[in-house]
Amino acid sequence: MSEPGLKPRKGARAAAAARPGRAIAGLDVSEAMSGLWSRFTAALETEREEGRFFLFLPVAAIGGVLLFFAAGRDPEPLAALAAFAVLAGLALAARARPTVFPAVMLAAAFAAGFLSAALRTERVAAPILEQPVRGSVTGMVESVEPRPRGTRIVIRVETLADLPPVKRPERVRVTVPRLEGAEAGHRVSVEALWRPPPGPVRPRGHDFARDAFFLGIGAVGSEGRPPVLLAANAEPGFVERVSARMDVLRNKVTARILSVVDGDEGAIAAALVTGQRGEISSKANDALRAAGLYHIISISGLHMALFGGFLFGAVRFGLVLMPGFGLRHPVKKYAALIAVLGASFYLAMSGAEVAAQRSFVMIAIVFLAVMFDRQGITMRNLALAAFAAILLIPEAVLGPSFQMSFCAAMAIVAWFEWARRRAPDEAQEARRGGFARFLKIYFGGIVATTIAATLATSPFAAFHFQRIALHSLPGNLIALPIVGILVMPFALFGLILMPFGLDMAAWHVMGFGIGLMLGIAEWIASWPAASLALPAFPALAALCLAAGLVLISLLTTRLRWLGLAPFAAGIVLAASPAQPDIYIDATGRAAAVRGTDGKLGLAGTRYSGFAASTWLAADGDLRPARDKTAAQYVRCDAFGCTAPLPDGRIFALSWSYAALREDCTRAAIVVTRLIAPPTCRETAHVIDAADLAKTGAVALTLSKDGSFAVEAARGASERVWHGHVQTPRGPAFAGPLVETDSVFGDEIEDEDDESAEDSAL
Template sequence: MGDTQVGARKQAWRPGAPGAVFGWVEALLARQNGYLAAWAPVALGTGIGAWFALLREPGLAAHGWGALLAAGAAGVAVFARSVALRALLLFAGFAAAGFVLAGARAHGVASPVLGFRYYGPIEGRVVEIDRSGSDRLRLTLDRVRLKDVAPGRTPGRVRLSLLEANPWLVPAPGMRVMTTGHLSPPPGPAEPGDFDFRRHAWFEGLGAVGYTRNPVLRATDSIEGMALGRLRDRLSRWVRARIPGEAGGFAAAVTTGDRSGLGQAANDAMRESNLYHLVSISGMHMAMLAGFVFWLVRAGIAALPPLALRWPARKIAAGAALPAAAFYLALAGRDVATERAFVMVAVGLCAILADRRAISLRVVGIAALVVLALRPETLLSAGFQMSFAAALALTAVFGRLPPGWHRPRGAARLWMPVALLALSSVVAGMATAPFAAAHFNRVAHYGLIANLLAAPAMGLLVMPGAVLLALTAPLGLERPALWMVEIGSSWILIVAERIAALDGASSAVIAPPGLVLPLVAAGGLVLMLWQGRGRWAGLAPLALAAGLWAGAERPALLVAESGGLVGLMTPEGRALSKPKGDGFAAAAWLENDGAGRDQAAAHDPVVLPREDRVVRLRLGGVEVLQVSGKTALAALRGCDGAALVIANHPDPTPRPCLRYDSLDLRRLGALAVEAGAAGLDVTSTAERAGRRLWSDRAARDASPLLSSR
């Protein structure tokens, strides 16, 4: 947003005098001299958040006015002599720019979305290989061909889970494959207001998801591009072939970004112990890799006195670490988390080259600006929120430590590293805990202990070993480096397994109301960015967020989009109408309830008895029926005394009550039902999601930016 300079003139003001409020704001912002630039990404994120919060897709006029506001505010701010006016104009300009950037990005990544359920031949090029939540191998394909689907309506990318092992073919990036399988449009939220996978898929260019039980075959002998993807795949297989078991899968994940070799049990243990951030390539990995390369080059120059006296070793080391981090980014696949980590490390290294502080609030702000400008949608992701919350908190806390803390003397050299590691874990854990709990509905109670035990192995063995492996493997001298990586990876997995096995290692948390995370972010930003005693005002939104979260209530009745599953909230927890089927919706409901149990355990045939494929329940003094199957639906006479009927098949029969059949639910999505004073209040996911590009085909067809293509 630009630094502000305070002039020599100071204007006194008194309550009630003309311009008193403006003068107070002027004096208040003047005391933030040199720190207002850190609020630029906050303003940009405010505009991005406003764009995503809309329930109706904004048209060309809204984006045009936003662009004019951004340009006009910036132009007037250049000539503004008042600190307050300049800051307010620039905040408004950055917010308007964020609004326009979000719209431009959403329309720029537009790709066809499959509008129906498809079964038939599927052909495409493999661009990504990973594992699903059910531990199935999963392929992401581009350059897709579907039978009897026109190229203009064929999704740019599809994601396919392989339900059966394929011994005849090992897929690799760039390979063109074919199979026969099922595809559907990306699914909507499991309940109104829940995470919308359709939005995530839209920005990933993913137009359909599905599965196949048939073998995946190679369509052609040629390899279509994806040189870096093939290199990543070869390196991942090379590492797993030399480091056995889960340790090899972990080592491949942190060195190449390929997590397909890590089993579900290991993944679950890492999550339960709050160590999963060690699996996903993040700022820690980038910082460790770049830091080790920096140290290695600088130490090498320092070991040669003639060079150390003549060459700027610090800048040369930073210049060597930057391309190493860039190669790591390219190798890991440039997903959002890795790209965000690289930007932060690159900004820090460039600060060293420019003789600036490598760690400061300004550096964090620049990194956030770059990430949001490139991918505005990351503002809503758990990775962005947790990463920058940790980076901002660590920078703010370490910036307030006494001078010389990083150069300990005497006995402090022994205990200072442990103290700094503990402080870092506490600060980062406290900063990220609200976001982790809100997004994943879990709180790891022994995360601090796990990180204190595992983080040294990552920093002293795994990442240095990975750098040495890259240097020594071409010479055939990789055994010491492989030993370092294997020992460190094995230790981290042992820590995760032991911590996750402890009683009470984690607990489930109820999903917060939608206003909680914005309040947490606002309070945290004021605490970290504002200078002076005014920062304590940030405690107010944090206290309000805590109160809202503590008083959160879950919907009394939830209905799956298929119409085949309902869940009634009882004093003992949510009771589900069946023990299996609609597993995605059931898992999401129970997680958001903070239940900590699976679908089979939540199935309660006493509370929700099923007779003749009809589930009858009471909600607020009225009856609700959930009918499964055509036969049961045809046998239903009227509404049978119910105020609401849910059917998982089309129901052409007029009924004297509120009725949602499969056609209604396909259009409206999952339902949340409450008992109101005037009857039942029904909220659909379509109502909460609005008419946006990713959620409503009519909105895509009506968009002037897309229809002009």
């Protein structure tokens, strides 16, 4: 036996190596593998005993939803139902076998997600306009929203030009210059140029046509004229009447707030109460995005939590003050019930967008848990909320709002669980340690949760918006207490006091808080390197990053570190994305061409400003579309544009037949909104209106041999939300070209950024 502190002799080491389970260089391989397997199975058993496998059921359901939307054509709902029924039956039969039951349940949850998407698609299916039509729409106004260049209205269609009922969209959306007294519930006639809802502005980009489909919108209008009021021809149903009155109330509340609070402060205050963001200036939007605070103006989990939480606390405090009431009644449950009802009203007042619906489901489950004497904020309740949202609105899974908010909440709850396991008596010590210790723990929690949420949402912000706000952490640390103290509580006060005419002071305080928040946003946006631009990376990279985040957050044993593998794979995939050399919008009016300096040059941006901005963002370029350097080597006139390709050949964008005749003889690529003659295809690579009607937006990558790899936004997809598009036989659009700030008149603008960038920090 060797003495303590002395190394064993060589013979002793050899003897030790010769013992069972040892080898010359350490553990025997088989013994090591057996030990690893034992620890692995023990960790799995620990996770099972803690009920962590249940948390992966909504993750599996999300996988089913993603598979449904990735299909090349519409799956049959009956096939999806049969698959779910079989897997659910197997899960029922395997419930007594603990080794098999979790796997079968995950498969059944996967099938449930697929089925929910199939049924939802079948339920909302409605005709989609097949080709552009100029004419009048008659119908009932369902919603009214002020916009910077007019007022956007949604109309439930009775007639559209001379279209038969089988081809007539159920709803249309159009921006008109004036309302002429029209409001929700009125029957009107609107003349405009109607088109099918636009698809993605780039391949693998956000699909606006899919969004419109699930909103029941089958056509969008531009060049809309003021609506003409018509006499009602039938009494609307109860749901329609309630919806119309709520929309009228929303607009009255918006008008009231704007009459009290001027400028962007009033516009943001209205957005936080009614969900109408159209009056917010682009300057304020840009500052909030650069500071990482844009999520604050999109009604989501943050607002539902502050609104419902403050109402819960106020009601509970008020009931406790009533002599003897708190001793005889469960005031906590009463307060939770009133908070759920208040959150329901806030959901309706805010327009009940998808992000708000999902957030309401989460806050309702939390308050229901309180009413049934359960812990409110747990990973299990988060999983239940996610499952409910997936089954009710499966299309939301594809958007950044769902992804960012649930991942942020998941990371925050995971951090609280870790902190509770590490210091289970911390909360009790905070109560005994005095006010200073309480403040330390409170603000420390704010810092920790902000860091957790920022880290969890950054991959999705980079994937969807190709931009990360580098200073979002200090921005949120400073701004969120202001929102929680001066903004949302006084929004509640304002709504309560408005019927009594005593709301002015509440809106002024709310506006003051928003002014402070805007000042913070502008200050942080002025910091060096406020935003980091990243090229668009593939969806597979985002899936790997999400899988790693889920494993690290949901598991509690050392198995969580298995999530580092997919996370690292996602970083590798995101680090080397493919960047096309040419982008072409679906209208054939605008394009972007990579120059010899490696940057994109824009052509036709005055017709498609939103598409141009999207292309630059996807290329990791922070320049705005109106930047002069973005078109420095592009030559345009009234008939079209030309630009040099990296190999010296010419790219041509033709807007007229006169330009098309010349471009076909000299350009390597010819893009036109017209129908190109067959002879043009003999000398150039042609993409004309007929091609774009089939493919949608197009991206081309220049190969070393001079050929072009073409990627289409629609590709071979035959999904119902793309409708049946007729191939044009002449100019793709009626009338001359009209300068706009978006791809389709006023209809796209920055809607994707406005409604989806909701990160629930």
